[in-house]
Amino acid sequence: MSATESESPKPTPPVPAPPRVPGPPRVAVAPAAPSAPTIAGAADWGRVTEDGTVEVREGDDWRVVGQYPDASGDEAIAYFVRKFEDIAFKITTLEQRHAAGGAPAGELTAQAKHLVAEVTDAAAVGDLAGLRERLDVLTASLAEASAQEAEQAKELLDQAIAERTVLVERIEAIAAGDLAKAHWKQVTAEVTELFDAWQAQQQNGPRLPKSVSQQLWKRFRDARATIDRQRRAFYAELDETHKAARDVKARLVERAEALAPRGVDGIPSYRALLDEWKAAGRAGRKVDDALWARFKAAGDALYAARAEQSAAEEADSAPKIEARTALLEEAKAVADEPNIKRARALLTNIQRQWDDVGRIFPRDKERALDDKLRVIEQALKAREDVDWKKNNPETKARVGDMSQQLLDAIEKLETEKAAAEKSGDKKAAAEAAEALEARRTWLNALGG
Incomplete structure (x- = not known):
């Protein structure tokens, strides 16, 4: 369906979806905040004029939210109630994410601001003022959470600087020792462990201020370079x-x-x-x-x-690539051909020409072109499968048998219902009427 705001031209609503076959009731999960208005209670917040104009009540005033021509008043109201429910769902989701924790408050705040803009003058029917109040409460809570996050970030930063400083002091102590007597396998392992720890903190820890980070890294790098020079000098003697x-x-x-x-x-x-x-x-x-x-x-x-x-193979493949690209353009007509047999004949002819083109280098370009043709082939195969299932005589026969069984059952139930009504058995008449309604629904679902 479609609807426009009051200043837009009137749209032509698309054909509504077919009615659903009755099934088991859905289990609804109650949101944390008050639910959106049902269609039955929408009159408290919306009304529809004779020309399909829908208005929403905000305080003591009515505001036009859009039009829904060529439809009943209930349908028009229902459309804009669903718009309200969509916004309410987004707010509920944001409230739940904030309550659950894990998401940064700054990110949630940006989403809340977006929802504030969306609620303002929304083309929807419902308690919009109530939604704004919920957003005000949520925004205030997020502001408090943002302040807490900032304090936590500062604590983490101070801790990261202290941990990075410990690594610097440890590697400087190694560089200042008597490396001429060092056990290089052990020293190398220790330096590698320190460098891995440095990289892990740099990748996983908070981002340090540039001046602090550069100063600590320079000390770490210089000490590591001193150790490396001593190690290379030692191994040079083993030439x-x-x-x-x-x-x-x-x-x-x-x-x-x-x-x-x-x-x-x-x-x-x-x-x-x-x-x-x-x-x-x-x-x-x-x-x-x-x-x-x-x-x-x-x-x-x-x-x-x-x-x-x-390169020579690629040059030789250039006209082949052009030929298969042209065939792909021709193959687009397969999807547009309503007659499946003619579509299959067209695709078969293209496949034959495709094979005649020959191999293409590099192979990844050939695979890319083959993948595009395969999509067209699979789409036609899917159409053929649907057509077969639809026109399969066995399937049609089974549907016909089931339809006849339902017609016989309906005729019998109508007789039972009439007899119950005549005898004054209201309970039996009601049960027969309920059974009749179910079987008529099944018959409609089969196309009977």
Whole structure:
């Protein structure tokens, strides 16, 4: 349905939804605040003029909220009562979120302000003043909660600064010690633990003021750098033990460079050499960097050849992509074709042309195009399934049998009802009437 405010042109309401088949009653959960008015009690807050104009009472005045032409007064009132219920539901939800806790008061305050604007001059029928009073109470409560949150945030910030300072003092104490006699495995583990703790506090704790954060980080970074320099100096003295690794890696470089003439076909062998490189151990940072630069350059040449091949394949695929894109445009007509058989014939023809286009590179572009066609295919398949179920002779026969059974039952109940009324048995007549109503509803649901 649609309705407009008084200054907008009159809309044409869409066809209302069909009546629901009676079912088990819903279990309603009572909101924390007073519920919105029912349609039966809407006359206390709204009224409808002969031309479909709906007004809401605010105090002693009436305000136009919109029009609902070509409908009964109850339908018009019901529409704007539902608008009121929507707003009331939002307020109730916000009240419950605030009561439950967990959501920041600032966020809830912004939502409350939005609801205040929504209630003001709302195109709805109900106790709007009551909603505004609830929002006033909620806004005041949120303001108090925001103040409490600010105090808690300050306490958390002070605690975070103290914890970060403890980490700085611990790593500075390590850097100031006699690192020449340090057990480096233990020292490295301790420094790593401190750095992990620093990162955890930085990621999960409150945001520190920039000046404080930078000052603490500079102290932490400088102490960590001092330790790292001492550790590198210590391991530099172990260079003699790295000679074997240097020899192994030098031979790996030569074998990698020899793969260049093989181009793309040399990539699997290069990957195997890379595994050997990783297993060769360290050969000292400077030597490692120099050897790695040559080893990587050999691999880059192989991968550059693969990139050129991929570029050529992509260039070859460009017209294929255009062809399949054009087929996708044609395939849009499948959804617009009301005749399912003709739609299937159209899609089959497109699928045949689709396969004739051939493979497309890179494969992710091919998959993206295939996915779009698959959506069209699945939509048509769904239409075919619905059509089959609708026109399946067995289904029609079952529906016909059930309809006939209901008609027979209705005829019998009408006879029983007439007999009960004639004999003056009011109870039997009422039971027969109730049974008649249920079976007529079932018959209507079957289309009988």
